[in-house]
Amino acid sequence: xxxxxxxxxxxxxxxxxxxxxxxxxxxxxxxxxxxxxxxxxxxxxxxxxxxxxxxxxxxxxxxxxxxxxxxxxxxxxxxxxxxxxxxxxxxxxxxxxxxxxxxxxxxxxxxxxxxxxxxxxxxxxxxxxxxxxxxxxxxxxxxxxxxxxxxxxxxxxxxxx
Amino acid sequence: xxxxxxxxxxxxxxxxxxxxxxxxxxxxxxxxxxxxxxxxxxxxxxxxxxxxxxxxxxxxxxxxxxxxxxxxxxxxxxxxxxxxxxxxxxxxxxxxxxxxxxxxxxxxxxxxxxxxxxxxxxxxxxxxxxxxxxxxxxxxxxxxxxxxxxxxxxxxxxxxx
Numbered sequence: 001x002x003x004x005x006x007x008x009x010x011x012x013x014x015x016x017x018x019x020x021x022x023x024x025x026x027x028x029x030x031x032x033x034x035x036x037x038x039x040x041x042x043x044x045x046x047x048x049x050x051x052x053x054x055x056x057x058x059x060x061x062x063x064x065x066x067x068x069x070x071x072x073x074x075x076x077x078x079x080x081x082x083x084x085x086x087x088x089x090x091x092x093x094x095x096x097x098x099x100x101x102x103x104x105x106x107x108x109x110x111x112x113x114x115x116x117x118x119x120x121x122x123x124x125x126x127x128x129x130x131x132x133x134x135x136x137x138x139x140x141x142x143x144x145x146x147x148x149x150x151x152x153x154x155x156x157x158x159x160x161x
Numbered sequence: 162x163x164x165x166x167x168x169x170x171x172x173x174x175x176x177x178x179x180x181x182x183x184x185x186x187x188x189x190x191x192x193x194x195x196x197x198x199x200x201x202x203x204x205x206x207x208x209x210x211x212x213x214x215x216x217x218x219x220x221x222x223x224x225x226x227x228x229x230x231x232x233x234x235x236x237x238x239x240x241x242x243x244x245x246x247x248x249x250x251x252x253x254x255x256x257x258x259x260x261x262x263x264x265x266x267x268x269x270x271x272x273x274x275x276x277x278x279x280x281x282x283x284x285x286x287x288x289x290x291x292x293x294x295x296x297x298x299x300x301x302x303x304x305x306x307x308x309x310x311x312x313x314x315x316x317x318x319x320x321x322x
Contacts, residue, residue: 007167007272008272009169009171009173009176009272010170010271010290011170015170022294043308044310044311046305108168110169110171111168125170126179129171129179130318133183133297136294136301137298137317138301140297140299140301140304141301141302141304143301144204144207144302144305144306146205147205148204149205156295
């Protein structure tokens, strides 16, 4: 990674910390679900927690892998065995993959166009914001699921482990 | 606003567009609620749409006003008359206030510490991310409310008016 020598609205390092802070919170939301509800609960015909988290896992680390290495592999939903523990292990693997690939990005890279998954042709920063925002969006939905189950979710503003 | 002459992870102009794109989507989510449900609907003891949107209105434009003008006024929830139309009008006023105050920020300002509402002492970019993320989080919850009401929400990825 190039050193950031000029003033930045946000530096690559701070944006990674922001991203991983959100991912740490999402991990605690996954942990808060009872095992059965993680795979079965839903409101209004929406996806189960497991399906929403599968989407997050199919985007975040694969996207960073693709961006940092310039590949255009298509979007694939991973098959994950039907235990919450398997999801948490995948989550932690993704955390490391994101960190490793992030280091390969220069400040200039964030402004480059990149056709993510051979389908989403936007600037790298726009694709990264989409990944973060999509996770916040679906995690907000998981907060409603938890409340409907009578479970108090973690505080939204607590990001560090 | 100072011109951005060096490479940026994200420029102030692009971050404003990102922010307002989200706000445009939230406006359409407000519009999607039936009048009565906007003020009464809830799941799991959570706040009504009106209360969640009141929080968004009490943060976004007042925060930008405070940051751009260096004041430490406390957080105040506005009183808004009980019609959806009144909320939409407040929303549009906030859009203009955010645009006007954003122009006063230099790239360097985003890295400065600022004690928002005399209470949240973080870098300006961190406070701005908090505002955007909090809106995405609660809007995600409003998507569940709409689905539970049998209403199809707008597409998450459509941001422009």
